[in-house]
Amino acid sequence: MVGKLMEKDKFNYFIKTEKNNWEVIIGLEVHAQVVSDSKLFSGSSTKFGGKPNTQVSLVDSAFPGMLPVINEYCIEQAVKTGLGLNAKINLDSIFDRKNYFYADLPAGYQISQYKNPIVGEGEINLDMPYGSKKIGIERLHLEQDAGKSIHDLSPDNTYVDLNRSGVALMEIVSKPDLRSPEEVNSYVKKLRSIMRYLGTCDGNMQEGSLRADVNVSVRKKGETKFGTRCEIKNVNSIKFMEMAIDSEAKRQVELLESGKSIDQETRLFDTKKKETRSMRSKEEAHDYRYFPDPDLLPLKIEKSFVDNLKKKLPELPDQKKDRYIKKFNLSPYEANVLVSEIDVSKFFEEVIKTADIKLAKNWIIVELFAVLNEKNIEIKNSPVTPKNLAILINQISSGNISGKIAKEVFDIMVKTGFSADKIIEDKGLKQQSNPEEIKKIIKKVLDKHSEKVSEYKSGKVKLFGFFIGEVMKISAGKANPKLVNEILKTELKK
Amino acid sequence: MSDLNQNTLTQITNLIKTKKISSLEVTKFFIKNIEKAKKLNSFITTCFEKSLKDAKNFDSKKNYNGLLPGIPLAVKDLFCTKNIKTTAGSKILENFTPSYESSVTNNLWSEGAIILGKLNCDEFAMGSSNETSYFGNTINPIGKNLVPGGSSGGSASALAANLTPATIGTDTGGSIRQPASFTGTVGLKPTYGLCSRWGIVAFASSLDQAGPMTKNVEDCALLLEAMSGYDPKDSTSINKKKEKYSKNLNENVKGLKIGIPKEYRIDNMPKEIDNIWNKGIDILKKSGATIVDISLPHTNYALPTYYIVAPAEASSNLARYDGVKYGYRSKKGKNLIEMYENTRGEGFGREVKRRVLIGTYVLSSGYYDAYYLKAQKVRKLIKNDFDESFKKVDAILTPSTPSSAFKFGEKTNDPISMYLNDIFTVPVNLAGIPAISIPGGLDSKGYPMGLQLIGKALDEQTILNIALTMEKAINFKNSINRWWEN
Numbered sequence: 001m002v003g004k005l006m007e008k009d010k011f012n013y014f015i016k017t018e019k020n021n022w023e024v025i026i027g028l029e030v031h032a033q034v035v036s037d038s039k040l041f042s043g044s045s046t047k048f049g050g051k052p053n054t055q056v057s058l059v060d061s062a063f064p065g066m067l068p069v070i071n072e073y074c075i076e077q078a079v080k081t082g083l084g085l086n087a088k089i090n091l092d093s094i095f096d097r098k099n100y101f102y103a104d105l106p107a108g109y110q111i112s113q114y115k116n117p118i119v120g121e122g123e124i125n126l127d128m129p130y131g132s133k134k135i136g137i138e139r140l141h142l143e144q145d146a147g148k149s150i151h152d153l154s155p156d157n158t159y160v161d162l163n164r165s166g167v168a169l170m171e172i173v174s175k176p177d178l179r180s181p182e183e184v185n186s187y188v189k190k191l192r193s194i195m196r197y198l199g200t201c202d203g204n205m206q207e208g209s210l211r212a213d214v215n216v217s218v219r220k221k222g223e224t225k226f227g228t229r230c231e232i233k234n235v236n237s238i239k240f241m242e243m244a245i246d247s248e249a250k251r252q253v254e255l256l257e258s259g260k261s262i263d264q265e266t267r268l269f270d271t272k273k274k275e276t277r278s279m280r281s282k283e284e285a286h287d288y289r290y291f292p293d294p295d296l297l298p299l300k301i302e303k304s305f306v307d308n309l310k311k312k313l314p315e316l317p318d319q320k321k322d323r324y325i326k327k328f329n330l331s332p333y334e335a336n337v338l339v340s341e342i343d344v345s346k347f348f349e350e351v352i353k354t355a356d357i358k359l360a361k362n363w364i365i366v367e368l369f370a371v372l373n374e375k376n377i378e379i380k381n382s383p384v385t386p387k388n389l390a391i392l393i394n395q396i397s398s399g400n401i402s403g404k405i406a407k408e409v410f411d412i413m414v415k416t417g418f419s420a421d422k423i424i425e426d427k428g429l430k431q432q433s434n435p436e437e438i439k440k441i442i443k444k445v446l447d448k449h450s451e452k453v454s455e456y457k458s459g460k461v462k463l464f465g466f467f468i469g470e471v472m473k474i475s476a477g478k479a480n481p482k483l484v485n486e487i488l489k490t491e492l493k494k
Numbered sequence: 495m496s497d498l499n500q501n502t503l504t505q506i507t508n509l510i511k512t513k514k515i516s517s518l519e520v521t522k523f524f525i526k527n528i529e530k531a532k533k534l535n536s537f538i539t540t541c542f543e544k545s546l547k548d549a550k551n552f553d554s555k556k557n558y559n560g561l562l563p564g565i566p567l568a569v570k571d572l573f574c575t576k577n578i579k580t581t582a583g584s585k586i587l588e589n590f591t592p593s594y595e596s597s598v599t600n601n602l603w604s605e606g607a608i609i610l611g612k613l614n615c616d617e618f619a620m621g622s623s624n625e626t627s628y629f630g631n632t633i634n635p636i637g638k639n640l641v642p643g644g645s646s647g648g649s650a651s652a653l654a655a656n657l658t659p660a661t662i663g664t665d666t667g668g669s670i671r672q673p674a675s676f677t678g679t680v681g682l683k684p685t686y687g688l689c690s691r692w693g694i695v696a697f698a699s700s701l702d703q704a705g706p707m708t709k710n711v712e713d714c715a716l717l718l719e720a721m722s723g724y725d726p727k728d729s730t731s732i733n734k735k736k737e738k739y740s741k742n743l744n745e746n747v748k749g750l751k752i753g754i755p756k757e758y759r760i761d762n763m764p765k766e767i768d769n770i771w772n773k774g775i776d777i778l779k780k781s782g783a784t785i786v787d788i789s790l791p792h793t794n795y796a797l798p799t800y801y802i803v804a805p806a807e808a809s810s811n812l813a814r815y816d817g818v819k820y821g822y823r824s825k826k827g828k829n830l831i832e833m834y835e836n837t838r839g840e841g842f843g844r845e846v847k848r849r850v851l852i853g854t855y856v857l858s859s860g861y862y863d864a865y866y867l868k869a870q871k872v873r874k875l876i877k878n879d880f881d882e883s884f885k886k887v888d889a890i891l892t893p894s895t896p897s898s899a900f901k902f903g904e905k906t907n908d909p910i911s912m913y914l915n916d917i918f919t920v921p922v923n924l925a926g927i928p929a930i931s932i933p934g935g936l937d938s939k940g941y942p943m944g945l946q947l948i949g950k951a952l953d954e955q956t957i958l959n960i961a962l963t964m965e966k967a968i969n970f971k972n973s974i975n976r977w978w979e980n
Contacts, residue, residue, distance in 0.1 A: 058593075058594060061819055062814040062819070063592070063594070063819075063820070064574060064580070064582070064587065064590070064592070064695045064696070064814070065574045065592075065596060065691070065692065065693040065694050065695050065696060066692075066693075067691060067692050067727060067728050067729065068729065069726065069727060069728075069729050070729065097810050099809075099810050099813060099857070101813065101816060101831075101834055102830075103818050103830060106814060106818070106819055107813065107814050108810070108812075108813020108814050108816060109810050109813060158830070160818070287858055287859050289809075289810070289854065289857035289858060289859075289862075290857075290862075291806060291810070291857055291862070291866060294698075294699035294700035294730075294807050295696075295699050295729060295730065296729050296730075297729055297730060
């Protein structure tokens with residue numbers, strides 16, 4: 001199956017010019033906020049959306065004599081994420097100070113990990129239309145977030161909100177293995193999916209829980225040496241990442257083809273103009289003066305701690321997908337759709353606790369997704385609960401309603417949130433399965449259309465459908481189609 | 495009322511416990527002494543209203559269970575004190591009042607002590623003469639024109655002049671032991687991690703350690719016991735049970751091996767210091783200890799190593815004083831960068847700026863390996879020197895300083911000669927081990943000179959015991975005539 005797809009859809013993302021085909025090389029530094037009630041080095045709350053400066057301790061605001069104390073839970077979360085990325089867990093790691101001055105960085109340094117990160121090399125598997133592809137992970141390290149400078153509240157002043165100051169982030173650095181905006185899209189989604197499965201990052205990009213610095217360079221197809229790269233800072237949506245890469249790659253190609261060279265620099269993506277612009281050159285780059293934070297001892301993790309977390313690791317998307325394919329006989333496509341978001345797989349697994357798997361998968365992928373897409377809501381806020389969808393499916397399986405009626409019922413469920421049982425009951429939609437009752441209706445129809453009965457008997461068998469339609473009309477669609485079929489056949493033979 | 499000028503901390507504690515004197519009487523006595531000693535400029539802040547209120551409160555409750563029942567104490571102005579101004583001797587924190595109490599001072603108040611005020615010190619504890627303080631020079635009670643040493647110069651001055659029955663300082667490269675040596679008092683730098691750093695304005699985090707400064711060794715044991723202890727708020731704090739230094743204090747040094755490092759016999763050291771050192775060696779011999787010649791081969795590199803590591807950490811620790819959140823902010827400057835430059839330019843003194851610049855330089859890319867990384871490696875070698883020696887000996891005896899107290903201005907234009915003052919004290923901080931300075935005698939000018947006992951990590955008890963033995967034999971008397979009270 002996969003092989004077939006590869007033949008059909010070959011990788012084909014190159015910047016094509018008259019002279020050349022340019023390959024685009026992309027590496028990502030994803031900043032993922034750790035799911036934790038309190039900050040990396042203080043007990044302050046990490047809740048999103050609090051009033052400015054209400055979630056700030058003396059440590060977060062760097063008062064004299066304040067000292068950081070590592071939040072063990074954040075360590076656990078980072079290790080779990082590392083395990084989810086099949087990465088090497090470093091039992092010894094070091095927290096360093098990254099020194100720079102800015103108004104929203106109260107201590108004048110950010111505590112981060114420089115040469116000795118907590119997680120080393122790992123990898124992520126992507127399912128692309130042209131086959132599966134492994135993307136290398138270079139490292140994952142823990143660091144503090146800075147506060148937020150607000151420049152647009154007043155023409156003369158900048159305001160600082162330190163609620164984010166000290167919140168734990170994981171910086172996940174990929175190898176330069178990505179080759180197209182689509183691969184970046186898939187990579188970020190897969191990474192987010194893994195972290196959501198693990199419960200280590202909620203991946204909410206609107207709230208800034210997940211953002212990325214994107215490194216882009218280009219080279220002529222076939223070359224093996226990397227070109228000079230530019231780093232696009234702080235891109236906070238997958239769509240913007242794709243757009244930024246496309247525009248940056250084209251900019252670099254234009255420069256190179258006109259005989260110019262690329263300056264290694266940090267750039268910003270202008271979301272209005274849809275292009276990148278220079279932020280600072282290599283010469284202007286900060287000298288962060290990294291050195292080990294003397295307030296914190298080197299971090300030592302016991303092997304048993306890691307082993308324990310490994311044992312408790314939940315089933316991850318790739319494993320779940322394999323299981324769905326094997327156990328539920330789903331196609332790889334269907335399995336992928338159901339596992340890529342943990343909330344979808346949770347929904348699915350809840351429904352199939354009591355309902356038929358085949359019907360469940362179809363109803364979720366086709367009907368429910370259509371509704372969710374249309375209303376732009378997430379599955380966890382679905383107006384139809386897993387329990388109610390299971391009830392509806394069981395009404396179909398037990399022959400109480402037809403598929404057609406079920407869709408009607410489903411629409412009402414979406415609007416009202418009521419259960420299928422209640423709607424079927426209230427509206428009297430239950431399928432008519434009493435053969436005597438159905439026989440009565442059929443006789444009525446055949447009596448009314450005696451000419452057509454004669455035509456049928458003289459060979460115009462197409463009229464069978466007409467009789468069915470009339471029966472369904474009279475029964476308001478409730479007559480059990482299977483029974484109608486059988487009884488009608490018998491009656492017409494008489 | 496007895497003359498409290500003649501009493502030690504331990505004696506006053508006993509007087510209060512046996513109800514021979516009230517906390518209020520003691521407090522009033524020291525307040526009177528402080529008020530008569532304005533010339534010494536030992537205090538940056540006093541809080542007598544609170545002192546008297548706390549003393550009355552203590553007397554009414556009559557809870558004598560603490561180690562420091564109703565004892566008034568002044569502390570170095572590097573310890574953050576709740577609702578009492580804390581300046582670190584700097585203009586940049588001139589009007590800073592913390593909303594929190596440092597763990598070490600909190601331990602003191604929990605043991606029954608009450609606060610008298612905040613003592614002068616070198617700006618951010620950077621200095622060896624107290625001359626870098628924004629709040630002016632502190633005078634050594636030994637002589638009008640003499641520095642009290644530094645950085646805990648205000649603490650040493652106030653203690654020697656009996657403006658507080660005991661005090662606490664911090665020691666990053668000798669800031670407790672050198673002023674103790676210059677004022678004829680006792681000062682101990684504990685093992686790194688024995689006293690919490692939480693709430694102490696940071697200078698160099700991997701070296702800073704709070705410690706007691708007292709009139710004698712017995713007091714030193716008592717105060718160390720009161721101030722030390724594990725603190726989960728400091729990740730470098732050592733998690734162990736509190737020692738009973740006072741109860742275990744004894745004069746039995748028989749059979750102990752004392753190391754004499756040959757590298758501490760430096761060129762141009764005054765003969766008098768050598769004599770006092772030799773006298774100390776004789777006392778130990780007579781007390782039944784064995785003297786062992788040892789070598790600490792990397793001693794020569796200690797000072798340059800210290801002056802890379804300490805400024806590096808300081809340059810980062812002091813980045814928070816930027817005018818944004820608290821403390822001094824310059825009114826000049828058109829943008830954020832200019833505000834930073836002016837605030838720090840106006841708020842910091844010369845010595846602090848010098849060290850921030852050195853620290854920034856040694857951490858810069860391209861220089862990091864040659865300076866900071868190298869210094870860290872040498873630091874390890876210095877620590878190894880001590881580890882090796884302590885396989886052979888129980889403690890090490892050295893002079894505390896290469897000279898007695900010097901005059902104001904004598905070294906201010908020569909930072910290197912000022913830094914050389916720390917030559918005997920700095921290696922101990924780099925190794926993270928404890929050391930105590932006790933008065934060894936007077937030089938020909940009548941100025942005190944200290945002897946330093948260096949111990950194994952967490953073996954404060956042994957050096958306290960040796961110090962007690964030597965103290966008895968030396969029978970040092972400071973000749974101070976309270977000239978400032980006229």
